[in-house]
Amino acid sequence: MQRIFRAGALTAGVLVAAFGLPAGPAHADTDTPRVDLRVLVVSDGGPATEAIAAELDTAGTPYTTIDLTDADRPVIDTAFLADTVDGRPRARFQAVVLPDDNPFAAGSDEMDALAAYERTYAVPQVDAYTYARPEAGLRYPVEDGYSGGLDGVQAQVTAAGRTGPFGYLEGAVPFEDNSPDVGESYAYLSQPAPGADFTPYVDAPIPGSNARGSLVGEYRHDGRRELVVTFVYNRYQQQFRLLARGIVDWMTDGLHLGASRNYFAVHVDDVLAADDRWNTDLDCTPGDVDCTDPSATPDPIRMTPADVDHALAWQADRRFTLDLAYNAAGSVDQREDHGGVDALADRLIAARDRFRWINHTYTHAFLGCVQDTSVVPWKCATNADGSTRWVSRSEISAEIANNRVWGRNVGLPLEDDELVTGEHSGLAVLPQQGEDNPHLGPALADNGIGWLGSDNSREPGRRQVGPATTVPRYPMNVFYNAARAAEQVDEYNWIYTGRAQGGSGICEDNPATTTCLDAPLDPATGYQDHIVPLETRTALSHVLGNDPRPHFIHQSNLAEDRIAYPVLDGVLGGYDALFAADTPVVNLRMKDIGAELEHRAAWRAALDAGSVTAYRIGDAVTVQAPAGTAVPVTVPTGTTLAGTVFGEAYAGRMSGWTSSADGPPTLSLPSSAAAPLDDTASAGGTTPAPAPATTVPVGVSESVPYTSDR
DSSP states (O other): OOOEEOOOSOOOSBOEEEESSOOOOOOOOSOSOEEESOEEEEEOSOHHHHHHHHHHHHHTOOEEEEETTOTTOOOOSHHHHEEEETTEEEESOSEEEESSSOOSOTTOHHHHHHHHHHHHHTOOEEESSOOOSGGGTBOOTTTTOEEEEOTTOEEEEOHHHHHTTTTTBOSEEEOOOOOTTSOOOEEEEBOBOTTOEEEEEEEEEOTTSSOEEEEEEEEEETTEEEEEEOEEOOTTSHHHHHHHHHHHHHHHTTOEEOOOOOBOOEEEEEETSOEEOOBTTTTBOBTBTTOOOTTOOOOEEOOOHHHHHHHHHHHHHHTOOOEEEEOTHHHHHHHHHTTTOOHHHHHHHHTGGGSEEEEOOSSOOOOSBOEETTSSSOEEOBOTTSOBOBOOHHHHHHHHHHHHHHHHHTTOOOOTTEEOOGGGBTBOBTTTBOSOOTTHHHHHHHTTOOEEEEETTTOOSOOEETTEEEEEEEEOSSOTTOSSHHHHHHHHHHHHSOGGGTSOOHHHHOTTOTTOOSSOOOTTTHIIIIIHHHHHHHHHHHHTTTOOOOEEEEGGGGSTTOTHHHHHHHHHHHHHHHBOTTSOEEOOOHHHHHHHHHHHHHHHHHHHTTOOEEEEETTEEEEEOOTTOEEEEEEOTTEEETTEEOSEEETTEEEEEEEOTTSSOEEEOOGGGGOOOOOOSOOOOOOOOOOOOOOOOTTOOOOOOOOEEO
């Protein structure tokens, strides 16, 4: 059964914490080194180091990038890696990420400097993608191992991985196989070299053998620790997304700035209203402003009480709460037309406390410019002087206020500062309306709106509109005008096939569109066989990407064939099969998502400004950030704040947002967190040859090399 976490935005407070066991006395000596909470990413421009850097970026973990392809890059030497601050030795990085186990030329002084640095300060090293060889603690693949594609292979977290950095996973690590015609992954499968202190964390079956080969493992040698990764990946592939959290946790020993969750929220728009149905003969939607065929007769889709009962049962089974964005006029009109009866509204009102509710305006009116529908596509109507005619402030305000009043009168548990306008109208919509309705911001202020839903496909960034901040929402490609699978497939075929196949030609006119079809889908099987897996994979990628932005569908998708549920079940069921009980989906309402995004933006600005410093001295950690800045921190389990638990437990760690309002936050760690590295391997010193060239996986694009602090 699905595990869902519904708490609000992460805890805020002054960070003065004790970790687990009682902390020892503060260090007054200057011999104990200071280790800065920052990661060094050494990149060769390949996808693997870029993926790890992207993971750090998303979590809000500071890092410095050195681009090996940049002739003007800094030299990695002792002075670059370490110095002295206030008479105390300082290690400038808590972890090192290399493109492979040794990306430098033979006899490199830079690799020698890194190795000495890692030994001196017990700094771990991640080999982002390396060839399996004795220098990395593994046998060569030709020695009963494997080199080649892993598309569709199901790797597995080992027992050591489950008790170690990948304990948040249930066990399976499936490798993507999205196209039978394209190789999407490449790997070296190998077993530990004789005598090597090597612990596999993730492995897979070696083809043609009963043995298993390591894909991710820890190699201890010469007073150093390496996380050896022997498969290539990019930042978007599911296999990396599943393992990214553990890679960061391993390299930072569970202590770093930044935090990460797996989020999923689903908004159901147009509840109480009716959505017009796609006409499979006319290839348009009667009732829509762009469907002008004189024979077009609207055929509305509206949920029934049975659909509400199904939604309630589904929520209970999945332990997940839907957000219902409602239009009250839909019920008012229904009662007027049916002698005061609206069984749908009655059932929803009776179950009102089992959903979350969002104001979606009273009539779902278009709140941007006044639409001139005498032409197709529509255009903005103009005044006599040629200026744009806008829906007025009072009209917008009435749509917001009247819907809120109706909701309050029937007892809906509303948050008054949340709003999603019909079609996200009022906001700019291209090509017809290139700017926001100037009356939108003042109307939002009139009604105390602080969070405004926007369309992520149009505007993925958040921004201010009057007093409100936008919350971008992902549109799921389950169409508002479809309640039956055959309707969805018919419209999908029309949109995504060429004109010669009876389609719209949109793909021909926009070659960058990625969902184009070579041939129409089978109306009987296309939804379940093609659309559902594609939409599931897309939504799940957002969930696994530490992305809190909500998804939205429409009430029509919960009616008749109830076509939304196969996708939602694919996301939640797929997630449940992959993650352990301590790593649930986080299911937030819109304003909490907005607050999370707001905290992240402020934190990103502080990082980009270079105004954040965090470091560890023995069992003490200090964070310096601009006053009032919410600081995301991930720490070992058992952390307390003023005698109470700090943050929230997630994926085997504690994490949360705190504040530096009262001065630099100071954290105390248990002695176990500062245990010295156990040197159990013999000294090395040889420089291995570069890994053989491999194919680049699907989805990787070339980018301009850079050197930066993030």
